[in-house]
Amino acid sequence: MTAFVRRYDSFRDLLQANAELAALLADMDATQRGERPMEISWVRQKARRAILQCERMAEKLNNIAAGRYNGLTAAVAAIAGRIAGELEQHGHDDINALVLPLSKVNASMACSVGGKNANLGELRNMLDMPVPRGFAVTVQAGSMLLLRPRGLFKNIYDQLRAIDPETPSTAREASKTIEALILEVETPPDVADALFSAWDEAFGSGDGAILAALRSSAIAEDGAQSFAGQYRSIMGVSRRRLLTAFKQVVASLFSEHALAYRSMHGYPLEATGMGVCCLEMVHAKSAGVAFSRHPVDLRSNCVMINGLWGLGEMVADGVSTPDVWLVSRATKHVTNEIVAHKKFMMTLAESGAERLPHIVDVPEALRDAPCLTRDQVEQIAALALELECHYQFPQDMEWAIDENGAVVLLQTRPMGIDSTAELDAATLDNVNPLFSGADVAARGVGCGVVTPLKPGGDITHFPEGGVMLLAHSSPSVTTAIQRASAIIAETGSLTGHMASLCREFGVPTLMNVPGATSSLTAGQLVTVDAFSGRIFHGEIPELLALASSPRQPNINTPVLCLLRRVAPHLFPLHLTDPNSALFSPENCLSLHDVMRYAHEKSYTEMFQISDSLSESSAGASSRLVCNVPLDLFIIDLGGGLQHPEYRSVGPADILSAPFRQVINGMTHPDVQAKGPRPVNMRGFLSVVGRSMIGDNQQKDGARFGERSYAIVSDRYLNFSSRIGYHYAILDTWCGDTLSKNYIRFEFAGGGAGNKQRAKRVQCIALILSKLGFTVDVTGDRAYARFRKYPKLEMLPRLDQLGRLLIMTRQMDMLMVDEESVQLYATKFLNGEYH
Numbered sequence: 001m002t003a004f005v006r007r008y009d010s011f012r013d014l015l016q017a018n019a020e021l022a023a024l025l026a027d028m029d030a031t032q033r034g035e036r037p038m039e040i041s042w043v044r045q046k047a048r049r050a051i052l053q054c055e056r057m058a059e060k061l062n063n064i065a066a067g068r069y070n071g072l073t074a075a076v077a078a079i080a081g082r083i084a085g086e087l088e089q090h091g092h093d094d095i096n097a098l099v100l101p102l103s104k105v106n107a108s109m110a111c112s113v114g115g116k117n118a119n120l121g122e123l124r125n126m127l128d129m130p131v132p133r134g135f136a137v138t139v140q141a142g143s144m145l146l147l148r149p150r151g152l153f154k155n156i157y158d159q160l161r162a163i164d165p166e167t168p169s170t171a172r173e174a175s176k177t178i179e180a181l182i183l184e185v186e187t188p189p190d191v192a193d194a195l196f197s198a199w200d201e202a203f204g205s206g207d208g209a210i211l212a213a214l215r216s217s218a219i220a221e222d223g224a225q226s227f228a229g230q231y232r233s234i235m236g237v238s239r240r241r242l243l244t245a246f247k248q249v250v251a252s253l254f255s256e257h258a259l260a261y262r263s264m265h266g267y268p269l270e271a272t273g274m275g276v277c278c279l280e281m282v283h284a285k286s287a288g289v290a291f292s293r294h295p296v297d298l299r300s301n302c303v304m305i306n307g308l309w310g311l312g313e314m315v316a317d318g319v320s321t322p323d324v325w326l327v328s329r330a331t332k333h334v335t336n337e338i339v340a341h342k343k344f345m346m347t348l349a350e351s352g353a354e355r356l357p358h359i360v361d362v363p364e365a366l367r368d369a370p371c372l373t374r375d376q377v378e379q380i381a382a383l384a385l386e387l388e389c390h391y392q393f394p395q396d397m398e399w400a401i402d403e404n405g406a407v408v409l410l411q412t413r414p415m416g417i418d419s420t421a422e423l424d425a426a427t428l429d430n431v432n433p434l435f436s437g438a439d440v441a442a443r444g445v446g447c448g449v450v451t452p453l454k455p456g457g458d459i460t461h462f463p464e465g466g467v468m469l470l471a472h473s474s475p476s477v478t479t480a481i482q483r484a485s486a487i488i489a490e491t492g493s494l495t496g497h498m499a500s501l502c503r504e505f506g507v508p509t510l511m512n513v514p515g516a517t518s519s520l521t522a523g524q525l526v527t528v529d530a531f532s533g534r535i536f537h538g539e540i541p542e543l544l545a546l547a548s549s550p551r552q553p554n555i556n557t558p559v560l561c562l563l564r565r566v567a568p569h570l571f572p573l574h575l576t577d578p579n580s581a582l583f584s585p586e587n588c589l590s591l592h593d594v595m596r597y598a599h600e601k602s603y604t605e606m607f608q609i610s611d612s613l614s615e616s617s618a619g620a621s622s623r624l625v626c627n628v629p630l631d632l633f634i635i636d637l638g639g640g641l642q643h644p645e646y647r648s649v650g651p652a653d654i655l656s657a658p659f660r661q662v663i664n665g666m667t668h669p670d671v672q673a674k675g676p677r678p679v680n681m682r683g684f685l686s687v688v689g690r691s692m693i694g695d696n697q698q699k700d701g702a703r704f705g706e707r708s709y710a711i712v713s714d715r716y717l718n719f720s721s722r723i724g725y726h727y728a729i730l731d732t733w734c735g736d737t738l739s740k741n742y743i744r745f746e747f748a749g750g751g752a753g754n755k756q757r758a759k760r761v762q763c764i765a766l767i768l769s770k771l772g773f774t775v776d777v778t779g780d781r782a783y784a785r786f787r788k789y790p791k792l793e794m795l796p797r798l799d800q801l802g803r804l805l806i807m808t809r810q811m812d813m814l815m816v817d818e819e820s821v822q823l824y825a826t827k828f829l830n831g832e833y834h
Contacts, residue, residue, distance in 0.1 A: 005637060007606075008711060010063035012718075014602050015731055017060065019744060019785070021053035021595050029571060032563045043562055044087050050570065051080045054591050057598040064605045069598075071585035076594055079569055086565040098141040098191055099198035105136050113138050114217030114275030119412050127390060129383065130408050134212065134279035135198040139219060141191050142250045142274040149185040156181065156254065163259070175256040182251040187243045195246060199239055203280060211281040211348065211355060212237045214245045215411075216252060219273035231255070231274070235311065235357045236281060236348045250274050281348070282408050286371035287312030287400035288322060289495035290380050291415055292388040293329075295503065296440050296494065302326040302335060303381040306495045307371045309362050310345030312398060312410070320344060320472070321491045321512055323371050327381035334377055339370045372401065379407050387412050396500070431536060434526070435513050438533040439492075441473075441499040444508030445546045446486025447527045447539055450520045453477065467526055471517050473498035481505055486528035488535065490516050510535065603720070603729065621709070622649045628666045629806075630708045630721055634659075640712030656712040658734040661795045662719060665802020671833045672806075721805060728805055734794045741787070741794055745773070745801060747808070748781040759821050764808060766825040771797055807833045 024046050031043070058072040095112040105113055105121025113121075117136035124131040146153050159174040159181075187195075203210040216231030232252035237245040253274045288307030294300035306315050306322040314320045320343075326336040342362050349358040372380070380399050387395040394415040400408045451466035462468065462480035470477070473492030481487070482505055492511035493499065502509040508530035516535070520526065527540040536543070573592045575583050578600050588594045622641060624632040625648050636644035640656040643649060651667065654660045665671070708721040715735040721728045732743040747764055757780035765775040765782045773784040786797060807828060827833070 004635070007064045008637070010060040011602055011606050014057050014060035014064070014598065015744070017053045017056040018595060018599050019742075021050055021057070021591065024050045024053065025570060025592065025595075028563060032560065032567060032571075043566075047083055047087060047566055047570070050591050051076070051083060054079070054594045054598075057594065057602075061598045061602055061605070064602060069585065069601065072588065072594065072598060075585045075588040079588070079591060079594065083566050083569045086562070086569070095138060096140065098138055098144070098194035100136045100138065101198070101202065102131065102134055102136060111139070111219060112275075114219055114273070114277070115413065116215060116217035116277045116411055117275055118217075120277065120279075120409075122390075123387075123409055123412065127386070129386075130406065132279040132282055132408060132410070133202050134277065135202045136217065137195065137198075137246065137276035137278060139273050139275045141194065142276065144188050144191050145185075145247065145250050146182070148188040148191075152181060152185055160254075160259075171259050172256045175254050175259060178254040179248075179251040182254075183244070183247055185247075187247065192243055195242055196239070199242060199278070202278070210239070211235075212242075213279050213281050214242075214249050215277045215279070216249050217275040217277040218253070219275070233313075235313070236355045237278075238355075242278075246276055249276050279410070282400045282410070283348075283403045284311055284400040285403060285405070286310065287398070287410075288315045288371075289493070290384040290397045290399060291394070291495050292384040292397070293394040293415065294326075295415065295499065296443060300326070301329050303329060303384050304495060305372070305377055305380055305384075306493050307399075308345060309342055309366055309371050310347045310360075311357060312400060313357070314344070314346050314359075315493050315496060322493050322495075324494075325372070325377045325381075327378060329385060332378055332382060332385075334374055337370065337377075339368060342367050342371070376401060376405070376407060383407065383409065396495070431540065433529075433534040433536050434519065435510075435516060435535040436533060438488075438510035438513045438535070439494055440509075440530050440533050441489075441492065441494050441511045442487075442502035442507055442509040442530060444486070444506065444530050445528065445543045446484070446508040446530070447544055448485040448525070450488075450522055450524045450526055452517065452520075452522055453480075467528060469517060469520055473511060481507055486510075486530065488513055488516050488520070488528060490514060606720075622646055622653075624649060624651075624663075624710075626651050626663065626667060627672065628663070632721075633709045635709060635711045637711060637713045637716070639714030640716075654712075656714055656717055657791075657795070658715070658717040658732045658798050659710055659712045659719065661734075661798040662717065662730065662802040662805075665799040665804075666806050668799075668803055670831060671803045730798075730801060732794070732798065734791055734798065736791060738790055739788055741789055741791065743773075743784075743786040743794065743797060743801070745784040746781065759818075760808060763821045763825050764804065766821065767804060767828050770825070770829055771800055773797075803833065804828065 028043065028046055028050075054076045055073075058069065058076050061069050061072060095109065100113060102117070102121050102124050105117055106125055107118050107122040109121070110118040113136040120131055120134075121136070123129040146156065156178050159178050163170045163174050199212075203212070213233060213235050214237050215233040218231060232249050232255070234245040234248055286307050286309050288305065289312070290306075291304045294302055294304050303326070305325040305327065308315050308320060308322045315322050321340045323340050323342070324336075324338040325334055327333065328335050344359050345362045346357055346359050348355040349360065380397075383399070384395055384397050387397060391412075391414070395412050396415040397412045398410040400410055402408050446467060448465045448467045449463070450469050451463060452469040453462070454471075462483050464483045465485045466483070468477065468480065468484040468487040470487070470489040471491070473489040473496055477487075477498065481501060484507055487502060487507055487509040489498070489509070489511045490513055494511065499509065499511065508528055510528060510530055510533060513535070520535075525538050527536045527538065527543050529536065529540075529543050531546065568590070570591050572590050573596060574589050575587060575593045575596050577583060583597065583600075585597065588597055621633045621635045622644060624630075624634055634641060634649065640654070640659065641649055642653045642655055646653070651660070651663050654663060708719075710720075711718040715733055717730065717732050717734075719730040727748060729746045730743070731745075733740055734743075735741060745768070747761060761777055761780050761782045765777045765784070768775050768782070768784045773786045775785075776783045786794070
């Protein structure tokens, strides 16, 4: 008995490791499918924890079986080595310079200078396109700012660790603190010297009138993810303000909405890969954005150009409605022109000793005049198409018109395209919309209560499923964008940062809805039709039938790239047949294989040990005498039986709370058979046929020995029932500590054919799902889990499992079609057991 208890402790540890490993693999698989965000550091942590759980399972299996599975330990070590090799791979950075002139930068250098710098260098040097003078500050310089000052990065990391995803305000407070920490430190002298030298080389040391724009150029920015509007750009920077502006841009790595964006895309919060792009300010007459394809209407064969008078920030930020041109990709001529009424513009104006961006009135004569000539429009369109041809992907290009009327390019990046299927929205002749004719920035349908947001307002408590109402679009809403069922903005641009984010995350969005903020009221229920540009009062079922869930971006994020590298060593299951000669440690190629092998062999070993113990001398086990169709022996680990020394006990002797509840369910009067069970002849003949040809004895349905056993304590039960050709295993802890409570249930096998066995398991899975279990089905096996619930919720489910074990004994013979699955699941849930 002492030896058994020692082995059984290892068995329980193995089951716990199996459960934890299954949860780890499920988390990583959900991330791989785009269903759950995860940071790179978490992937590495979870992969290493998964390896530890596999090592634990191999160790415990050897403890149970006296070292007869040492080959599994070697297999785990081999798999762990392959995973470790993938986890340790990093991107290579072979550029040691702190600054580089744009003349020495190209698209291949994104890991060293960031996406924006790399693309601008490509435009200037490879395509000979018009780009302002300037230089690239490398990622190494940005990292030195964060890592050199004593204690700075530790303080930053401590702030990031304090962020609670369930409490958005913690991110806001951390962001403010981190920015203050960075602005307070002194720029490392070698970095400062490099910046000033690069400025003088690019712009000349004698001209104090030169102003620059310092713009973020993070490693992943302007690449597979746009990071549109997430980091900071500072206009009108003089030489004397260079270091302060540099620190402000690097600090924007940790802005509240940048942290939210990185988290949603699986980038580490502590990422330090920030370069900076320093460009001479263009004294722009007008500026804007060009998309080489229409961002929403995929059937359009046009380039879309948006522009405003003055600096282009108002277009990107969606503060004002821009002029719009559509240019045919075939003829290169304008096919449509919409000139907006432009009341305001952004320009540089005197502010003390500096010239800083200010919003001013547009001169009366220009308010209703196009900000571009037709020639300029077509020139910009031609550049956008040339970039698309070069990069082999639609481009999002920022442009400006300088004081001489020439086109200057400020950046290019891959364009975010709305891939939502285009649907014909319902006509709804009998329902009048509150608004119509809005611009569709991201297609879809959403319904919820109107939740207005003011500029700079608190969005940390934006309600899940609310309809976000904005005076103008803004990328600062990133932290709440995925909680919104739809977004409405009175003004905005389809080429702006927020429109790109909405398409990226699949959130239905309408822009340019005049009067929306004054007509729609907080708490009003509306349906947003972002196919036809309409807003309706209340819930419109005909439209909601077209709604789809917001999607997680599923592109080449660092997390997905890492998971794709390690996935072959984590998820595939090669060992499927326990009776095959290939079912061996040498053929374990993934952690999933190790889990399957150790789990299967552990039960085999414990069945053998328990069978031996139930046949041994008095006092080792007790036979249960009651009205259940099992030859059931009980092994008491302590506090499970009133008289563990008795060779025979009855239900009244059971002290174990979970076991007593299971037996109550099995002996419930409504469950006990009242005459012969119904038999479907087709299912019955299937069992007879399989038995006659020996199929059940040779495959995974092999007939089990009739002895079953329960290992019990006052709060614990491991119940293994073997009847005929199927087995069921129930493992549970049911006590007063909620966090420890769990139920794990496994059912497999049967005497009928494969289809009937699979349908019985489907029926069992349907029942358990309705009872609140998490259920996985593989072939004729069902795995169910119910964790961390109070004892009062655990006990009724254990009673139901007892009833289920009795009702489903020969159910496979009744499972002849899908209707049978639904019928018997419904009968069970309604308390009809016959």
